[in-house]
Structures are given as C-alpha cells and as structure tokens.
Amino acid sequence: xxxxxxxxxxxxxxxxxxxxxxxxxxxxxxxxxxxxxxxxxxxxxxxxxxxxxxxxxxxxxxxxxxxxxxxxxxxxxxxxxxxxxxxxxxxxxxxxxxxxxxxxxxxxxxxxxxxxxxxxxxxxxxxxxxxxxxxxxxxxxxxxxxxxxxxxxxxxxxxxxxxxxxxxxxxxxxxxxxxxxxxxxxxxxxxxxxxxxxxxxxxxxxxxxxxxxxxxxxxxxxxxxxxxxxxxxxxxxxxxxxxxxxxxxxxxxxxxxxxxxxxxxxxxxxxxxxxxxxxxxxxxxxxxxxxxxxxxxxxxxxxxxxxxxxxxxxxxxxxxxxxxxxxxxxxxxxxxxxxxxxxxxxxxxxxxxxxxxxxxxxxxxxxxxxxxxxxxxxxxxxxxxxxxxxxxxxxxxxxxxxx
Numbered sequence: 001x002x003x004x005x006x007x008x009x010x011x012x013x014x015x016x017x018x019x020x021x022x023x024x025x026x027x028x029x030x031x032x033x034x035x036x037x038x039x040x041x042x043x044x045x046x047x048x049x050x051x052x053x054x055x056x057x058x059x060x061x062x063x064x065x066x067x068x069x070x071x072x073x074x075x076x077x078x079x080x081x082x083x084x085x086x087x088x089x090x091x092x093x094x095x096x097x098x099x100x101x102x103x104x105x106x107x108x109x110x111x112x113x114x115x116x117x118x119x120x121x122x123x124x125x126x127x128x129x130x131x132x133x134x135x136x137x138x139x140x141x142x143x144x145x146x147x148x149x150x151x152x153x154x155x156x157x158x159x160x161x162x163x164x165x166x167x168x169x170x171x172x173x174x175x176x177x178x179x180x181x182x183x184x185x186x187x188x189x190x191x192x193x194x195x196x197x198x199x200x201x202x203x204x205x206x207x208x209x210x211x212x213x214x215x216x217x218x219x220x221x222x223x224x225x226x227x228x229x230x231x232x233x234x235x236x237x238x239x240x241x242x243x244x245x246x247x248x249x250x251x252x253x254x255x256x257x258x259x260x261x262x263x264x265x266x267x268x269x270x271x272x273x274x275x276x277x278x279x280x281x282x283x284x285x286x287x288x289x290x291x292x293x294x295x296x297x298x299x300x301x302x303x304x305x306x307x308x309x310x311x312x313x314x315x316x317x318x319x320x321x322x323x324x325x326x327x328x329x330x331x332x333x334x335x336x337x338x339x340x341x342x343x344x345x346x347x348x349x350x351x352x353x354x355x356x357x358x359x360x361x362x363x364x365x366x367x368x369x370x371x372x373x374x375x376x377x378x379x380x381x382x383x384x385x386x387x388x389x390x391x392x393x394x395x396x397x398x399x400x401x402x403x
Contacts, residue, residue, distance in 0.1 A: 021100030
C-alpha cells in the first residue's frame with residue numbers, strides 16, 4: 001500500500017474520537033476505510049488515494065479509561081484544501097467502531113506550509129545575521145539597507161534596570177551612553193553595538209556600575225536637556241568623555257557621518273568641568289571678587305525691562321509656542337512674523353537676511369555661530385531657551401529664565 005510522508009504532506013487532519021466501549025487501533029482504522037467506502041465516489045476513495053500517495057499513513061492514538069476509548073486520528077494529505085476538507089468531513093460520519101457507538105470530531109486542518117514558512121523566516125534571519133558579520137568590505141554598500149534592519153533587531157534589555165542596549169556591552173571596554181531607546185536604535189542601525197540608554201533623567205544604578213568598570217562616552221542631544229544630563233551624570237557617575245549632537249538635533253535623527261563626527265569631537269570630562277569652573281570664576285570689569293554669573297543676570301534683566309511690556313510679553317509668548325518644535329520665528333521691529341525656519345537652518349538663514357530683521361525667537365540654544373551671524377545682519381535681539389554666549393555690544397540675548 002502506498003503512503004505519503006509527513007514531509008511531503010500539505011495538510012494534516014486532526015480529529016478526536018470518543019468510543020462507548022473498548023476497541024483496538026486496527027478496529028478504528030478499519031472503520032475509517034470501511035464506513036467511507038463508496039461515500040465520495042471513485043476519485044476520493046480513501047484506499048485509492050492512499051495507494052496513489054495522496055493520503056498518507058493514518059495514525060491512531062487511543063487511551064482506555066473506565067471502559068471507554070478516546071483518542072486522536074491524524075491523516076496527512078497532499079490533496080488541495082477543498083478535497084482535504086471533504087475527507088475530514090467524511091471521517092466525521094463514522095458512527096460505530098466494532099460493536100460500539102462512536103463519535104468523531106475534526107478539531108482542525110493544519111496547513112503544514114505555514115509552519116514551514118515560519119521556520120524559513122527564522123532560519124533566514126540567522127543566515128543573514130551570520131552573512132552580515134562576515135561580509136566582505138566591497139559588498140557592504142549592497143547589503144547596507146538589509147544589514148541595518150538586522151542590527152536594529154539586536155537591541156535588548158540590560159542590567160537590573162532593564163535598560164535598552166546593544167549586544168556588546170559586556171565585552172566592550174568603551175561604552176557609549178545615550179538618552180533613550182530611539183538613540184540606541186539609531187546607533188545600532190549604523191553599526192555601534194556598545195551603546196546603552198539612560199532611559200530617563202535620573203541616573204540608574206546599572207549605569208553607575210558600568211561607569212566604574214568601563215571607559216564611558218556620554219552622547220547627548222544638542223539642546224538644553226542634553227546639557228542638564230551632562231551636569232547630572234558628571235556629578236553622580238564616573239564618565240570619561242562627553243559629546244553632543246549638533247545644536248537643535250537629537251541623537252536619534254543623526255546620519256552616520258554626523259555620529260562619527262560627534263564621536264571624533266568628544267572631549268574629556270576634566271576639560272568640561274574646567275570650562276564650567278572658568279565660566280563661574282570669570283570676573284567682570286568692576287566686580288573682580290563676585291562669580292561671573294551674578295553680574296550677567298543683573299546685566300541681562302534690564303534688557304527685558306527696557307522693552308515695552310507688550311513686546312516683552314509677546315516675545316515670551318512666541319518662545320512658549322515654539323517649545324518642542326525646533327523652529328525659529330524671524331520678526332520685524334513690530335514683532336510681526338516674517339517667516340519661520342528650522343533651527344538647524346537658522347545660521348544659514350541669518351547670513352542671507354536683509355537688515356529689516358529686528359529679532360529671532362527660537363526653540364534651542366544661542367551659540368557663537370548664531371550670534372556672529374546675527375551681528376552681521378544687525379539683528380537686535382536673540383531670544384531662545386538657553387545661551388552659551390554672554391551679551392555683547394550689538395546683539396541683546398534673552399533666555400527663558402530672564403522673562
């Protein structure tokens with residue numbers, strides 16, 4: 001008698017059988033062939049289908065309890081799905097096995113190809129991962145898009161704080177710490193596997209422990225939040241280097257070239273701390289003993305006060321509206337909005353402006369580049385969330401805390 005192996009079957013019929021008495025496995029198989037004979041016509045005769053290899057070996061598993069028999073009938077099929085369903089329905093017509101009443105119920109028809117497809121997908125991922133790890137340099141461009149998706153799949157949770165991280169934290173001597181999960185995904189996408197996220201504003205114990213054992217580079221966004229994280233981290237953990245994304249940009253949106261440039265520009269934490277101390281200790285012309293920040297505040301506040309109250313409140317309102325947008329308003333002397341540009345394009349835009357611009361309000365940090373560009377175009381006010389530049393003779397600098 002011919003048969004079909006489970007490997008070549010397309011479908012498998014799973015049926016449950018309940019028998020009011022004690023019978024043996026051959027009795028069940030005999031009833032299946034005997035009671036379906038002639039039921040479906042010559043084309044779907046079970047014996048002929050099995051001889052032709054279109055129905056496989058029928059497997060029956062039974063168990064006897066309390067004078068009754070229960071079990072499972074498994075029928076492999078290489079017929080199409082409609083014909084397989086007809087065979088399943090025909091098996092359900094069996095009502096007696098030997099002298100005993102019986103009931104057969106088809107639980108499901110399994111599509112073997114589905115499980116094969118799932119296996120193919122998982123195996124393909126493994127093969128692709130192995131391939132990308134050993135790929136030749138001259139073929140890297142061809143597979144870059146696929147390789148990025150594989151790398152991003154490698155993110156996992158690290159330590160007792162379950163922080164998002166790459167797969168190479170334990171084996172790497174140098175670790176990159178970023179702000180959030182999206183930053184980790186972006187660095188993984190571009191091949192950095194030794195990266196882990198703070199996942200919040202406070203510093204987790206897992207990060208503190210890593211800082212004691214590894215060489216640490218803190219990589220933060222180019223905004224005020226990034227500066228606050230640098231201060232927090234430098235005060236509670238032993239970090240070695242610090243770097244930032246370009247002004248107004250987040251680590252999660254950087255391209256590969258920008259990431260490499262930022263990491264090459266990292267500075268030692270000692271230098272950062274020294275610059276902070278020098279800023280705090282820098283004297284004014286008239287008060288050599290007081291911290292630098294104190295006279296700066298007393299100098300800037302009148303700049304707000306000398307503005308008409310309506311203009312001051314208008315600038316503050318515009319700044320509040322821009323929070324989180326990474327945008328910049330360009331204003332005339334009456335504080336009418338002449339245009340709006342992304343902060344990332346602000347410096348370039350300033351160099352191309354005419355002398356009609358009175359003020360710039362933007363969601364970001366005032367830098368020397370932005371200030372120099374504003375000076376050359378006679379901009380009177382720069383208004384932003386924060387500033388790295390003190391006021392000078394030409395441009396009045398206002399930040400959120402001065403309003």
